[in-house]
């Protein structure tokens with residue numbers, strides 16, 4: 179009894195973290211980096227922040243658009259950003275007393291400038307300022323895939339708008355020390371969530387109860403949301419890649435796949451573990467598990483600058499994992515298992531759980547990625563995925579999620595604790 183309570187208390191004592199771990203100077207530096215590129219291109223950049231009623235369904239609180247947040251740290255709705263080679267402008271909506279009754283006082287132009295941006299203007303000054311700056315520029319950059327840019331299209335008429343992705347995404351892919359610390363914090367809190375789930379999981383429990391145990395750990399630690407809807411799949415559900423109904427009762431003898439992580443201070447984590455619900459893998463489950471783990475370890479060992487996450491490419495990490503899976507074990511029909519590894523090997527993680535970074539791009543030092551091979555065999559009701567987060571370094575990689583065991587025996591030993 180006591181060991182279990184002690185363990186739970188220890189898990190929940192995750193240290194608090196600053197609301198915004200990024201200092202104003204770092205936001206300034208990010209904008210300076212973009213403005214340097216704008217100077218070369220003789221261009222201006224316009225970004226639209228998220229608006230308050232974008233979702234319109236009352237279910238979700240306001241969250242800033244990731245690129246807007248990356249360049250400003252600004253967390254209030256309805257803002258617009260204009261960057262030029264030599265200047266920067268943050269445009270903010272005027273006060274709205276009716277809205278403020280619901281969501282509180284908002285910062286407005288004229289308040290003492292604590293935004294960190296050189297110029298803060300009323301949103302109704304946007305058009306005239308934009309055209310003034312456009313007179314001195316040749317190109318306009320914006321994020322085109324966001325519908326809200328249609329008013330910008332109306333303003334610019336025939337002048338083409340180029341994608342700002344090429345300006346911002348390469349910066350977002352190289353994580354700063356402060357970002358790495360923030361991501362590590364999200365990873366640590368999510369690891370605590372997984373450990374709490376391991377102590378809780380038992381036959382007869384519903385998947386949503388395990389999900390609740392996990393989300394509680396990171397919400398209790400001050401994280402603002404799940405990085406993605408929790409995936410807690412038992413038995414047959416473990417073979418459904420993005421299963422998130424989480425409404426099945428789990429049974430002894432099944433595996434439980436948990437792809438669950440929290441987003442804290444805007445930075446996401448992404449972690450998956452698969453455990454035996456009754457504490458011990460069956461022979462077949464253990465065989466499949468060890469193949470996935472072997473594939474993951476082979477890929478992790480090969481991570482270094484220049485390698486790629488993509489499938490059909492030189493220096494492919496995916497190929498390393500696939501070849502391992504395809505050359506170990508067999509299906510019930512005696513076929514190789516490669517065809518049961520049905521998704522990508524990994525992705526970048528940061529402000530978004532799927533952060534900018536195409537799989538074919540060679541990895542660089544400062545990237546944060548996941549490595550997450552899996553084998554899903556519906557006819558056997560066995561799905562195993564093991565997902566860890568890594569920081570790519572000059573010579574290899576640092577495992578950010580090393581504190582969460584993945585070795586099958588270590589997992590079983592941890593599960594054994596709950597019986598005492």
Ligand SMILES: [Mn+2]
Nearest residue numbers: 448548550565
């Ligand atoms: Mn992932």
